[in-house]
Amino acid sequence: MTRTHADRCPGVLRPWIAEDGAIVRLRLIGGALSTAALDAIVDIADDFGDGEVLLTKRTNLQLRGIAHEDGAVSPDLVEAITAAGLLPSPTHELIRNIMVSPLTGLSGGQIDLRPVAHELDRLLCAEPAFTDLAGRFLFVLDDGRGDVADRSFDLGLMAVDDAHVQLRVGTAWGLVVELGAAAETLVVHAKRFLDAAAEATPDGGVAPWHVDELPGGGQSLLGIHFARDGRTHVSSLPVPHGIISAGDGRRIEHFAVMDGILHRDLVDDVLTRAGTEVVVTPWRSLLIPDPETSA
Known part of the structure; x- marks a missing residue:
């Protein structure tokens, strides 16, 4: 695909102007949202x-x-x-697109990928060059249960056991690396994408927005072909709404949100x-999560 215009995915400091007003999008790392910020964002809306x-669908807020x-939107809104903690990096707000298996660290999965997601975010925000990534460039981290592995993404990984993950580059599979090297490996390949x-x-x-828009579908980012690890051949459906047992007597509620729209009455219930x-x-x-397990 040959792009004819730059990415226009909205942010707070670069809103999309629609007929009914500006649209802003707030990026959450792995969908994690403090209840204080949830309370505040409805007031802001x-x-x-x-x-x-x-x-x-990318686990963000709009x-x-x-x-x-x-x-531009008003300085008061910004x-x-x-103040709600939802614009931690003004320079990098558009590129903080990191999706993670929602239940990781709460129930099931091979590994808790929340630390990897936050380290990836830290490394991305520390490098000025990554502001050149398109606002639609997406990282997807699957903790080995296969619930987000089939999403369209640019760079990602999937857990293969409790200490290793396999890199993913577009539709290709890369190295199996130790968990401690996971975030840095993704950042290295993000830099290779920008160079390519x-x-x-x-x-x-x-410039291309996505890995699969590079010549050869981005295979050059890997250098050589890697086989898909057999342990990644798993998949799971979204968990049903209602109460999920997390073990040790802990519970998690999967709370349905009609049409994905939050308003004050619904948030007060949450x-x-x-x-x-x-x-x-x-x-x-x-x-x-249960109040005593959500810290």
């Missing part, structure tokens, strides 16, 4: 937008119907979102059930 918060001027995208971009042209954190899922729902 009421004060600045149409009163609704949309859960996206607000719309926001007043704007010259293509300040409110920042620059090479593949004609003078005055638009807050009566939740502890310090909820998880936004790719199925546009919420996971609510």
Whole structure:
């Protein structure tokens, strides 16, 4: 595919202007959202937008119907979102797209991938060059249960046992690496993508947004072909809504959100059930761990 324009995926500092007002998107790492931020973002939607918060299929949040001027939202909105902890890196806000198996670290799976996701985010935000990634560039981390492994993504990994993961580059499979090297390995390949995208971009042209838009579908990022580890041949459906047993007497509620839209009454209901954190899922729902296990 030859791109004819730069990526326009919305952020807080680069909103998309629709007929009903500006649209902003807030990136959550692995869908994790503190209940304090959840409470605050609904107030922000009421004060600045149409009163609704949309859960996206990439486990992010979206607000719309926001007043704007010259293509920008008000400084008061930016300040409110920042105070809620939902704009931790203004320079890198558009590229913090990291999806993780929603139940990782809570129930099941080979490995708790939450630390890997946060280390990946830290490394991405520490490198100025990564602001050149498109706002749609996506990392997907599957903890070995196969619940997000079939998502379309650019770079990712899948756990193969309790200490190793296999790299994924577009539709190809890469090295099996130790868990401690997982985040750095993804960052190395993200840098290779930027270099390859620059090479593949004609003078005055638009760089590819995705790995599969590179010549050869991005296989050059791996250098050589790697076989898919047999332990990755697993898949699982989204968990049903309702109570999930997490073991040791712990429970997690998979909370249905109609049309993926949060509003004040619904959030107040969630807050009566939740502890310090909820998880936004790719199925546009919420996971609510027991209060004593959600810290």
